Amino acid sequence: MIQLNSVVKKYGESLAVDNISLHIPRGEVHGIIGQSGAGKSTLLRLINLLEIPSSGEVVVNGEVLTRLTSKQLREARKKIGMIFQQFHLVGNKTVLGNVLAALQLARYPKRQQVSRAMECLAFVGLEDYRDRYPAELSGGQKQRVAIARALSTSPEVLLCDEPTSSLDPNTTAEILRVLEDVNKRLGVTIVLVSHEMDVVKSICTSVTVLDAGRVYQSMPTTPKGIPAVDNTAEYFVQQLGGNRHA
Numbered sequence: 001m002i003q004l005n006s007v008v009k010k011y012g013e014s015l016a017v018d019n020i021s022l023h024i025p026r027g028e029v030h031g032i033i034g035q036s037g038a039g040k041s042t043l044l045r046l047i048n049l050l051e052i053p054s055s056g057e058v059v060v061n062g063e064v065l066t067r068l069t070s071k072q073l074r075e076a077r078k079k080i081g082m083i084f085q086q087f088h089l090v091g092n093k094t095v096l097g098n099v100l101a102a103l104q105l106a107r108y109p110k111r112q113q114v115s116r117a118m119e120c121l122a123f124v125g126l127e128d129y130r131d132r133y134p135a136e137l138s139g140g141q142k143q144r145v146a147i148a149r150a151l152s153t154s155p156e157v158l159l160c161d162e163p164t165s166s167l168d169p170n171t172t173a174e175i176l177r178v179l180e181d182v183n184k185r186l187g188v189t190i191v192l193v194s195h196e197m198d199v200v201k202s203i204c205t206s207v208t209v210l211d212a213g214r215v216y217q218s219m220p221t222t223p224k225g226i227p228a229v230d231n232t233a234e235y236f237v238q239q240l241g242g243n244r245h246a
C-alpha cells in the first residue's frame with residue numbers, strides 16, 4: 001500500500017530522514033514513534049509529498065508519487081487524507097463549510113457536495129454541529145471535523161500527525177475510537193505519528209521506531225511492555241513488547 005524506497009530528506013547539510021525503506025501493507029494502523037527530532041513528522045509528510053524527498057522513491061497505492069507531474073500529484077493526494085495536532089480548521093467557515101471547502105478543492109460534483117459533507121459529519125457524530133464555527137467547538141470536536149474533512153474525498157490512506165497530543169485522556173480515547181472506525185469500517189490504512197506510547201499501543205497494529213532519521217525497528221505491536229533500558233529507541237521497542245534482534 002505504502003512503500004518508501006531509500007528515501008532521504010536533507011535540510012541543508014542536516015539529514016532529517018536518512019535512507020529509509022519501509023513497507024506498510026493495506027489495512028494497517030501503523031505507528032511512527034521516536035524521540036523528538038527523530039524525523040517522525042518529516043517521514044509522515046514524505047508519504048504525501050508535503051515534503052519532497054532529496055532522493056528515493058515514494059509509492060502509494062501502486063503509484064510512484066515521486067514521478068508524477070504536479071497535476072497528477074494533486075489527483076493522487078485526494079486518496080491521501082491528513083490530520084494534524086492543531087486541527088488546521090478554517091476559522092471563518094462553519095463546520096459544514098470546512099468540509100465543503102475540501103470537496104470544492106477536489107472538484108467533487110457540485111450537486112453532491114453538501115450530501116457528501118453531511119455523510120462525513122455523520123460518520124464522526126457531528127451532523128448537528130454543521131452551522132457552528134471552530135471557535136465554538138471543543139478540541140475533540142475540532143479533530144472530528146478535521147477527520148470528516150479528510151474523509152470527504154474517500155481517501156485510502158489517512159496520515160495522522162500527533163492527532164491526540166492537544167487532547168485530554170478521555171477525548172484522546174474518543175478520537176482513537178473514531179480512527180479505529182475509519183480503519184475498520186471504511187478500510188482506510190492509517191499512519192499515525194505519536195510520542196504517546198499508550199496511543200500507539202491502543203490503536204496501532206504495527207509500528208516503526210525511528211532513531212536519528214533511521215528505522216531502528218519495524219514490528220507488529222503487542223499489548224505487553226517491559227521495563228525501560230538506557231537507549232531511548234530500545235526503550236520504545238521494549239515498551240512495545242518487541243525484541244531488537246527478533
Ligand SMILES: Nc1ncnc2c1ncn2[C@@H]1O[C@H](COP(=O)(O)OP(=O)(O)OP(=O)(O)O)[C@@H](O)[C@H]1O
Nearest residue numbers: 011015016034035036037038039040041042043195
Ligand atoms: N523545515 C525544516 N527546516 C530545517 N530543518 C527541519 C525542518 N523540518 C524538520 N527539520 C529538522 O529535521 C529533523 C527531524 O524533524 P521532525 O520534525 O521530523 O522530527 P520529529 O520526530 O517529528 O520531532 P517532534 O517529535 O519534536 O515533532 C529535526 O532535526 C528538525 O530540526
